Amino acid sequence: MAILVTGGAGYIGSHTVAELLARNEEVVIVDNLQQGHREALLGGKLYEGDIRDGAFMDTVFQENEIEAVIHFAAHSLVGESMQNPAKYYHNNVYGTLCLLEKMTAYNVKKIVFSSTAATYGEPEHVPILETDRTLPTNAYGETKLAMEKMMRWFDTAHQIKFVSLRYFNAAGAHESGRIGEDHAPESHLIPIILQVALGQRPHISVFGDDYATPDGTCVRDYIHVTDLSDAHILAVEKLRKGGDSSIYNLGNGTGFSVKEVIEIARKVTGHPIPAVMEARRAGDPATLVASSERTKAELGWKPRHAHLEQIMETAWNWHQTHPNGYSL
Known part of the structure; x- marks a missing residue:
């Protein structure tokens, strides 16, 4: 069975694809290549298209036996989200709704979500704990929080289990030197x-x-991109073992x-x-x-x-x- 990686040609997505392939996983990638790069993929089966395109996503799910989804596909620029919140709600929130509807239709019950610690807003404590309040100070963080809440309700209604990983700044490049960080325009x-x-x-x-x-x-906080990839894969393993829906922070x-x-x-x-x-x-x-103490204890994550x-x-x-x- 395959793992579907949405946004898999992007920076963190491509590194996660590389780590999945290194573990001999079957990988299917969906990316519209607006921000991703075909050259960043070291393997896997790429479908070029948008998760909001229902007919396109039907093809992806019908042609592959999808076991789980790792969901990266989203806009992620804080400044842009403040200037154009509609773009972020349409791509991030509506895109996730479309994805969850297809997962429901094709009986796919596991999703790992690339969230953000921007869901917390101004922190109550430093370092931030998963139990701290969520009060985003920008539209980007607000859309990611909305996506998390949506997944919780799909879990309640359709038993789609999720792990949401909240983190800040991904950085670094793959040890092989073959893939790294390339955004246009660059914002990191x-x-x-x-x-x-x-x-x-x-x-x-x-x-x-x-x-x-x-x-x-x-x-x-800055985390190496491969360490982030490892955490996403550990979250898939948690769901494979029947783990319940959870939210984890990732940070150094x-x-x-x-x-x-x-x-x-x-x-x-x-x-x-x-x-x-x-x-x-x-x-x-x-x-x-x-x-990341909870993440290390429950997922066994070791940066x-x-x-x-x-x-x-x-x-x-x-x-x-x-x-x-x-x-x-």
Whole structure:
């Protein structure tokens, strides 16, 4: 039986596909390739299309014996979500509804969901616990929370069990050096910093230096993309064993400020990486760091890349060999 990975040609999706293939899993990928890359797939069976297209998804489910779904397909830019919330509700929330309806129709009872710790909003505690309140400060986080709630009701009505994984900043690249992070336009901090080191940008913009943090810049958790992939696969295993629906945080438990990330990049790359202070962006909480203690205890998750310098090195290795991403 196959695992369906929606958004499987994207950054985290493609790394998860690679890890599934390494475990000899049968993998089916659905991606509209608006943000994903065909070249990022090391194998699997790709269907190019949109999860909101009912006839297209019928073909996917009819041609394959799907056991479980890992759901990555979503828009994920905080700033854009504040400017165009309709785009996020239509793609993220309505797209998930369409997917769950097809899972119901084809009797697929397991889904692992790529959520976000942006569902918490401004945290009550640091590090954040799964039991903390959810009060998103941006439309992106609000749509992900809505998707989680939708899955809970589909569990109640149709016994579709889900695991929702809430995490912050994925970073780094596959150890093989064959796949890495390539967005157009790029919005993630580490690859943007590395573009400065490659001479593709004159400087890195820092959005806000007056937050209530030690150096005034936002503090975030960073996790290696392969460690995230491992967690998604462990969540599938939990559901295969009859586990109940659950929500887990994923994080290193240690936050790094924007200024600290830039300094580590300077050390790894040997480049001065000029930084320019800009105004705050709407919807950015000051500090987001997650506790993964429950995840480690219940899923047996053990991150292999615990240090940001190590994560940065894998990203730098990939960007040096792929300065234009997957484009030649």
